[in-house]
Amino acid sequence: MNEFAIFWEWLAFAARWLHVVTAIAWIGSSFYFIALDLGLRQRPELPPGAHGEEWQVHGGGFYHIQKYLVAPATLPEHLTWFKWESYATWLSGFALLAILYYAGADLYLIDRTVLDVSAPVAIGLSVASIALGWLVYDLLCKSPLGRSDTGLMLVLFAVLVAMSWGYTQIFSGRAALLHLGAFTATIMSANVFFIIIPNQKVVVADLKAGRTPAAILGQQAKQRSLHNNYLTLPVIFLMLSNHYPLAFATQHNWAIAALVFLIGVLIRHYFNSLHAGRGNPHWTWAGSVVLFIVIIWLSSEPETLDGLAEAPPSPVAEAFMASEHFPAVRDTVMGRCAMCHAAVPGWEGVRRPPKAVALDSAVEIAERAREIYLQAGVSRAMPPGNVSGLTEAERALIVTWFEEVRR
Template identity: 40%
Template sequence: MAAYLSEWLSLLIRWFHVIAGVAWIGASFYFIWLDNHLEDPPEWKKKKGIKGDLWAVHGGGFYEVAKYKLGPEKMPGILHWFKWEAYSTWLSGTALLFSVYYFGSPGYLIDNAKMELSTLSAALIGLGFIGGVLLVYELLIRSPLARNGMAFGAVLFALLLVVDWALFQVFAGRGAFIHVGAVIGTLMVGNVFLGIMPSQRALVETVEQGREPDERVAQLAALAKLRSTHNNYLTLPVIFIMISNHYPMLYGHAHGWLILAAIGFITAFARHFFNLKHRGVYRPSIILACGIMTVILIGVIAPPTGKQAAAQAAAAAEAAGEVSDADIHSLVSTHCAGCHAKEPSSPAFQAAPAGIALDTLDEVVQHNDQIMQAAVNSQYMPLGNTTGMTEEDRKKLGAWLQAHK
């Protein structure tokens, strides 16, 4: 019953997290689009302090949107703030991190082949990375480096690359991926809480008091705009990480940290195309380059096929020696069927994960490709290798699977 209720808790938190994330990222995309599409207003609007405006049609009607250079002559009675989308996304994501990775299945996070950790020590390491990177980012964005966009972007990418590599040395691939996502998500919500909201409060206070914004308010506004731009470029990488737990071919790869870095770069670069396009600058070469890089990545990490696969299978079979059906049944029962069974013996699962039950050899053959990817081509399975599956075991399993394709 505990595992059943835990699954429901995870589902409800994940559901809320996705809804909140859609709201936050949707707002981010919309306001960047809005800023980039503002037109020079007519003179009568400029006299009222309006910096730019635009017209749009949606939902059966016309919308007139105006942005003031500083603020309106009189503060409106109702002013809409956009902050809880960010806060609720981060809070639900943190709850999901705890429920799935810290309090849930330790195999998602801990890989004893990399480092033997208790759940508590793994959680402290993960939270330490999240807090530490936020501190470094805040020091960087408050430094003169923030005035050079290209240099700052390069330093931030290098910082995240180091974090990505380091987490893969400590955690299982899936746990490393999700912690990189948690680091990025925390930077994004930190931008809202530590930069964007203080700037907006200072501007509102200035307008309410009927004062002209001073240099401090202007600097806060400029930094808030920069933080918002950073968040916009980080959205696509963090969305990818949110869905990556479904694809062990990526995080279970021996060079998973490099794959994540490549996808992070490609997706952020693709976002640059849309940001330029919103400003009237059309650079299809960016999307073409992103497509080419994606195809190259797919090719580089692809499993062997044809003669290469046959040669590897022959080598594995020779190394493994004669492998009988009984050997494989015993191996699967020891290392796989605790979770992947119609009635799992593992307390972490009420049903076979992803519906893959391996109670019989026929079912093993049925899921041949998935097993090859998760347990032979990568070491993602068993989770955290808690059963102690050896390299020899993997070679035997691979040879048998190749023979039964």
């Protein structure tokens, strides 16, 4: 048994598990504090410097919360910081990006019908684009444009649309939407690391030194926190998009991603308005539904999926194709899997190949050797319910083929 392939698969699972858990912690605390901030109430008896207060009930007890817009007159001994949720989410996400897309660049990151580059070049473009995104965003926020929340958000949306289109011109569709999510999530986490927490630390240091903290520090942190609030829902969609080929494997995937940002803004506007006591703008839900219908319509024109078969096989794929077992494996996969995993699926009710994986060519089968080994050889995940009747002898053949080549 190829222990390394199995170990790598579990490593990816562990990284994904950690990423989901930390993201839940970060998003949960972010949503909570935005709702708390918008729900604050003012009254004459508040302590000096207090901006508002709120009473909450949860877990059988009552909580009395007061917010100071800059800082209280005296600093309490115990102060809870919210930062590691953000840092751990980004670190685990980048680890998952490296495990899946960098280590598997030839399969997941690169589409040679889009841009024929080597794995190191593709990885370099990935890292550079993610870092550049934060630099451009930070400069825009610190520019005179940053004084206008509306103007800044419009320019940032234009940047995200441009990056959405740009990524589809460099990477595979699956990697393009994933990278747009990483691009946006990096901005969000960097906001915490470079602006929100440092500004709060300056405020704490000023208080300890007996100085009055500058109000601009809190204003900057609040602006970045607001941006994070509006970007959260689109990022979640983009991170999940790699499981849905109608999102990433269509001609208009970049436009779908752009519309998702608008849907996210509309939904957050509804909840922000509700929490702030500014009414229930139900029109935001109608707008979201209309945009989602447009997304469904845009996804109806499929992306050409036979490009990889026309491209020359990678060195790894050539090794699998040179195996004496390959002809039998190829016939098995085409007979048991290609009725669904084909550019034009023949199985009733299947309109697109699952996960945009087409196994109706020798090159594609060789390129997907590791996935076939894990999904149909070592495990029984494929075919679903063994509907095509893949035999134990055929599964053993797949295992033998993969392990002899990767020995």
